[in-house]
Amino acid sequence: MKAIGVFPKTKEVxxxxxxxxxxxxxxxxxxxxxxxxxxxxxxEICQFQYGTxxxxxxxxxxxxxxxxxxxxxSPGVTRVKVGDLVVPTVxxxxxxxxISCEQMQQDMCFTGHFTERGIKQAxxxxxxxxxxxxxxxxxxxxxxxxxxxxxxxxxxxxKALMQTFLIQSRLHWECRIDPTGKTTSQKTxxxxxxxxxxxxxxxxxFAFCNLHMKTFVVARQKAPxxxxxxxxxxxxxxxxxxxxxxAQIAERVGPIDLMLEATGAAQVSxxxxxxxxxxxxxxxxxVPALKxxxxxxxxxxxxxxxxxxxxxxxTVNAPYEAFQLGIRDLREFLQKWPVPLRSLITARRPFTxxxxxxxxxxxxEIKTVLEFGTAVVTQEPQETVSLSFPGxxx
Ligand SMILES: [Zn+2]
Ligand SMILES: [Zn+2]
Numbered sequence: 207m208k209a210i211g212v213f214p215k216t217k218e219v220x221x222x223x224x225x226x227x228x229x230x231x232x233x234x235x236x237x238x239x240x241x242x243x244x245x246x247x248x249x250e251i252c253q254f255q256y257g258t259x260x261x262x263x264x265x266x267x268x269x270x271x272x273x274x275x276x277x278x279x280s281p282g283v284t285r286v287k288v289g290d291l292v293v294p295t296v297x298x299x300x301x302x303x304x305i306s307c308e309q310m311q312q313d314m315c316f317t318g319h320f321t322e323r324g325i326k327q328a329x330x331x332x333x334x335x336x337x338x339x340x341x342x343x344x345x346x347x348x349x350x351x352x353x354x355x356x357x358x359x360x361x362x363x364x365k366a367l368m369q370t371f372l373i374q375s376r377l378h379w380e381c382r383i384d385p386t387g388k389t390t391s392q393k394t395x396x397x398x399x400x401x402x403x404x405x406x407x408x409x410x411x412f413a414f415c416n417l418h419m420k421t422f423v424v425a426r427q428k429a430p431x432x433x434x435x436x437x438x439x440x441x442x443x444x445x446x447x448x449x450x451x452x453a454q455i456a457e458r459v460g461p462i463d464l465m466l467e468a469t470g471a472a473q474v475s476x477x478x479x480x481x482x483x484x485x486x487x488x489x490x491x492x493v494p495a496l497k498x499x500x501x502x503x504x505x506x507x508x509x510x511x512x513x514x515x516x517x518x519x520x521t522v523n524a525p526y527e528a529f530q531l532g533i534r535d536l537r538e539f540l541q542k543w544p545v546p547l548r549s550l551i552t553a554r555r556p557f558t559x560x561x562x563x564x565x566x567x568x569x570x571e572i573k574t575v576l577e578f579g580t581a582v583v584t585q586e587p588q589e590t591v592s593l594s595f596p597g598x599x600x
Contacts, residue, residue, distance in 0.1 A: 209333030210560050210576075211265035212251055219252050219565070221558065222265060224329075227337035232282030235343060237292060237336045239578040241355045241554070243271030244563050245405065246470070247325060252564045255495070258327050268564075269332030270296045270324035271358040273346070275581050283340050291346040291581075293357045294331070294338045297322045297523045310341070313365065313523035322523070332557065334578055344529040350536055353547055355575050356409060360532040361524035363410040366466055366489045367417075368528060373487050373517050384417065395485075396420055399455070399462045401478055402469035403433045403444070405573045406491060408550060410466050411442045412539045422459050424478075432570055439546045447474065456481035463487070470494045476501050484514040491521055551575055 211222035229236055248268050251257030259266040276290045286292060299307030300319035307315050324330020346354045371385050377395065396419045400407045403425035414421040421442045425433065434444035445455055452474075456462060461483030467475045470492025479488050480502060510516060539547045550572050555563055557576040568574065 207334040208557070209267045209329075210269065210557065210564075212254075212257055212268050213265045214254050214257060214259065215264060217254050219561075221560075224267065224333060226335050229278060229280045229337060231339070232280045233340050234280045234337050235276045235283055235286050235292070235340050236278040237274035237294070237338060238277045238582060239272060239274045239331055239334055239336060240581060241273045241575045241577055242269040242332050242557075243355045243359065244574045244576060245271060245359065248564055251325065257325060260327050260329060263329075266324070267329035267331075267333050268324045269330040270322065271355060272331035273354040273357070274331070274336060277582065279340075286340050286343050286345055291348060291351060291354060292343045293346060293354060293529065294323070294336070295342045295344070295524070295526055295529055296324070296358065298328060298342070311525050313525045332560070332576065332578070342526075344526070344533060346533055347537065349540065350533070351581070353536055353540060353551070356405070356550060356573065357529060357532045357536060359405050359573070360409045360413070360536065361528040362406050362491050362521070363413045363466070364528035364531045364535070365524040366410070366491065366521050367413065368531070369519055369521060370464060370487055370489070373519070377485060395463050397460060397462050397483070398422070398464040398466065399424060399459065399478070401465065401467045401475060402492070403437075404468060405550060407466075407468035408433065408436070408572065410468060411437055412440060412543065412547065413535055415440050415442055416535060416538055416542070419464070420459075422455070424455060433572070436546050436549055440543045452477045452481045461486075465489065467492055472499045472501065476507065479518065480507055480510065482510070482514070482516055485516070486514065487517045487519065489519050489521060
């Protein structure tokens with residue numbers, strides 16, 4: 207089968223002929239890949255900044271934001287069936303099976319010896335077929351065919367929200383964000399600011415709006431622009447850091463209860479941390495390159511964090527539960543905001559044209575998706591899809 211391979215030693219990225227995987231254990235499914243999203247991580251791997259092939263291979267098949275269809279299952283498989291649309295999770299547990307990995311919380315692995323499909327020592331999803339254990343597969347309802355490839359990038363926000371709900375449980379209940387999104391009464395404590403208007407930041411805006419939070423997105427480019435228009439369509443305000451300083455933004459929007467950083471830029475992030483509100487939570491999701499950077503006034507930041515009971519949190523990868531919550535949310539987004547949601551995917555291209563997508567960026571690009579195949583089995587529409595958590599409820 208064809209796959210996109212990155213050769214770190216010879217610094218090459220090319221289509222390779224890779225052995226088609228076969229079912230090898232009683233609880234596996236074979237998946238025909240339909241689409242794989244391109245993100246900053248893939249581009250950095252293609253620039254050879256990181257990315258490690260599995261032991262014994264000189265290339266890594268990249269890609270971790272996928273959508274596929276099950277074409278074959280082992281006899282012991284119970285949760286997925288042929289024809290199901292599925293999105294596999296990315297991280298696999300450490301060989302030591304630490305307490306987190308043992309509990310299917312590989313995103314919180316203690317040893318750091320985990321692998322990640324398409325990133326670290328495990329082949330990813332930019333290929334025609336994948337075999338995976340069913341416990342790592344999330345089944346999507348057929349109506350999510352068009353936007354299902356957005357699930358993996360959405361899970362960054364879903365995990366951030368899972369952590370936010372835990373942290374906010376320290377506050378009086380009226381002040382917490384309602385995880386069901388049903389409470390619309392405003393006793394404040396629901397103002398959120400997202401730093402960055404890439405796919406992660408924009409998907410976070412959908413999730414926060416869906417929870418009836420007063421949501422703002424800040425990015426460099428001045429409005430009007432296409433992202434500002436997209437955000438306006440879901441009830442979110444767009445502010446430009448070219449026009450306003452973090453202090454001016456805080457003055458304009460009022461006390462900020464939750465900030466989610468989705469830029470990977472330390473300087474601007476710490477500037478915004480300096481204007482986080484009392485009892486606020488700041489969540490870092492970006493991974494900056496290791497180069498010297500001047501961080502603003504540490505004394506003022508430390509004073510604020512202490513005197514305002516602030517929480518600064520970093521989050522990476524996402525557990526199975528976050529994928530399940532993401533499926534629920536994608537369905538809700540699609541019902542509420544079908545056109546803005548679909549417009550996050552700005553290009554679909556055959557995977558053979560990967561070079562332009564992986565090695566460069568297009569103007570006004572949000573999410574580019576590479577196509578690896580078309581669905582082969584048609585599904586009956588389902589009325590309801592219940593959430594399932596192999597390790598029990600979160
Ligand atoms: Zn990604
Ligand atoms: Zn572990």
